Amino acid sequence: MLSFIQVGQAGAKGGGMIAAALAAAAPALFFGCVSPSPQALDQAQLTSVSESRQRLGPQTELALTLKEVGILPTDLGAPDAKASPRTPNFWRATALAWDPEIRRARRQLEVALGRELSAGSPGPLGLGGEVNGDDDLTGGIQGSFDLIGVLGLEPSAAAVVLARSNTSLALATLEERAWSTRFEVDADRVRLAAVRARISVLKDLAAEAEADFGRFDALLESGRVGHGIVSRGRAMLFGLHDQVGILRTMEATLLAALARRSGLRADHPALEAVTPEVLGERPTPPNSLSTRHDRDRVLARIYEQLPSLRRARREYAVAEAQLRVAAAASWPALRIGPKLSIGDNLIPGGLVAIELPFPGSWEGGVAAAHTTRNDSRERIEDLLINQMNEVTARLAAFRSRRAAVEDSARQRELYAGRAWRAARASVLVNEKFLSRWIDAFESRGPSLVGLVNAREDEALAALDLQRLGGPSQGGARP
Numbered sequence: 001m002l003s004f005i006q007v008g009q010a011g012a013k014g015g016g017m018i019a020a021a022l023a024a025a026a027p028a029l030f031f032g033c034v035s036p037s038p039q040a041l042d043q044a045q046l047t048s049v050s051e052s053r054q055r056l057g058p059q060t061e062l063a064l065t066l067k068e069v070g071i072l073p074t075d076l077g078a079p080d081a082k083a084s085p086r087t088p089n090f091w092r093a094t095a096l097a098w099d100p101e102i103r104r105a106r107r108q109l110e111v112a113l114g115r116e117l118s119a120g121s122p123g124p125l126g127l128g129g130e131v132n133g134d135d136d137l138t139g140g141i142q143g144s145f146d147l148i149g150v151l152g153l154e155p156s157a158a159a160v161v162l163a164r165s166n167t168s169l170a171l172a173t174l175e176e177r178a179w180s181t182r183f184e185v186d187a188d189r190v191r192l193a194a195v196r197a198r199i200s201v202l203k204d205l206a207a208e209a210e211a212d213f214g215r216f217d218a219l220l221e222s223g224r225v226g227h228g229i230v231s232r233g234r235a236m237l238f239g240l241h242d243q244v245g246i247l248r249t250m251e252a253t254l255l256a257a258l259a260r261r262s263g264l265r266a267d268h269p270a271l272e273a274v275t276p277e278v279l280g281e282r283p284t285p286p287n288s289l290s291t292r293h294d295r296d297r298v299l300a301r302i303y304e305q306l307p308s309l310r311r312a313r314r315e316y317a318v319a320e321a322q323l324r325v326a327a328a329a330s331w332p333a334l335r336i337g338p339k340l341s342i343g344d345n346l347i348p349g350g351l352v353a354i355e356l357p358f359p360g361s362w363e364g365g366v367a368a369a370h371t372t373r374n375d376s377r378e379r380i381e382d383l384l385i386n387q388m389n390e391v392t393a394r395l396a397a398f399r400s401r402r403a404a405v406e407d408s409a410r411q412r413e414l415y416a417g418r419a420w421r422a423a424r425a426s427v428l429v430n431e432k433f434l435s436r437w438i439d440a441f442e443s444r445g446p447s448l449v450g451l452v453n454a455r456e457d458e459a460l461a462a463l464d465l466q467r468l469g470g471p472s473q474g475g476a477r478p
Contacts, residue, residue: 098263119163122149305470
């Protein structure tokens with residue numbers, strides 16, 4: 001930015017020399033000016049970009065790029081461009097590339113890096129000219145620059161530190177988002193696999209029941225069994241079909257959630273690869289989260305490794321940098337430069353301009369920045385305690401849910417299955433056992449669904465615990 005002093009009434013010599021000097025300087029005034037070209041939104045182009053996601057290439061390449069620049073923790077696993085949709089690594093790669101919140105965090109990092117490029121730059125250059133008098137013209141041309149900024153003293157240095165702190169915060173935000181997405185997409189897979197597992201076991205049970213009803217209808221026609229008990233069985237079977245219908249609606253909702261996070265269309269064939277076998281992966285939480293013997297060690301791990309706490313520490317660094325910027329407002333502004341006086345002779349000289357802040361004008365900003373820094377520190381304290389408590393609670397929940405799978409749900413399914421198979425065999429021998437068949441059928445469905453529910457709960461609890469532990473190693477450490 002350049003400022004001018006308007007040349008007033010002038011005649012001949014002095015005014016002409018000043019005008020000539022300003023005219024000679026004019027090309028330099030606009031040398032560094034830029035005007036960005038507009039970029040219009042084009043529906044066809046946007047559609048083309050969306051279609052490119054479906055080819056299962058660009059998304060994994062983007063995830064690999066993030067990995068290579070060292071932004072993401074190594075625990076995320078190297079995204080594999082050739083990974084099968086049946087593996088968790090495929091979905092982590094697509095989510096790292098196309099999850100909307102990660103894309104926004106990545107752009108915010110680019111914004112911070114861009115602002116850091118010019119942070120702490122000196123103030124604008126000044127150029128001015130003046131003419132005095134009507135007959136005996138005198139005048140001059142002068143230029144000035146921000147000496148404090150050129151020397152990189154405190155106001156400029158504080159701005160640089162703030163910009164770098166904001167970049168570190170943006171990097172920590174991206175890492176936190178990536179770390180959360182890694183578990184969110186895994187959880188989406190588990191939920192979708194679980195609802196498909198429920199559909200599968202209930203459809204199989206319904207098919208077995210339908211096969212037996214062929215014999216029951218024949219017995220009903222011959223009068224060997226009554227309408228009441230057969231109708232009860234039919235009603236239970238239709239209730240089973242209703243459950244499958246409800247589960248189909250849930251499946252569509254969960255499929256859309258996974259598609260959104262991975263940037264795929266809901267009809268993409270890769271989504272069909274999320275099968276009930278996903279529940280067999282049984283993720284294992286890190287042993288380092290055991291709080292039974294070494295609470296201090298777990299606290300230290302959480303403080304150092306958990307991305308949300310690292311982000312909170314970067315927020316504290318930003319608050320400190322903002323305090324430094326607020327205090328820098330107490331510094332004077334100092335401008336110096338050359339001056340050329342024009343009259344009968346050309347007389348070179350110089351100028352010094354000092355601006356002093358009005359007493360007390362900066363104190364309010366410093367006080368507010370102090371409070372902001374204290375608030376940031378307290379949030380770290382609260383987050384550390386809350387995360388530790390969360391680890392304790394999640395660890396207990398995981399152990400309880402794993403025990404539920406092994407000791408309760410699996411045993412319930414085992415004995416209900418035996419009863420169901422025995423009842424089916426018995427009713428083939430003697431129709432008097434139809435009531436036993438009804439009872440076994442009534443308990444078989446809940447036992448199958450209960451085991452799926454328990455395995456889903458166990459997997460989600462393990463993922464929660466892994467997420468709270470943070471990565472054991474890291475890429476960039478903001």
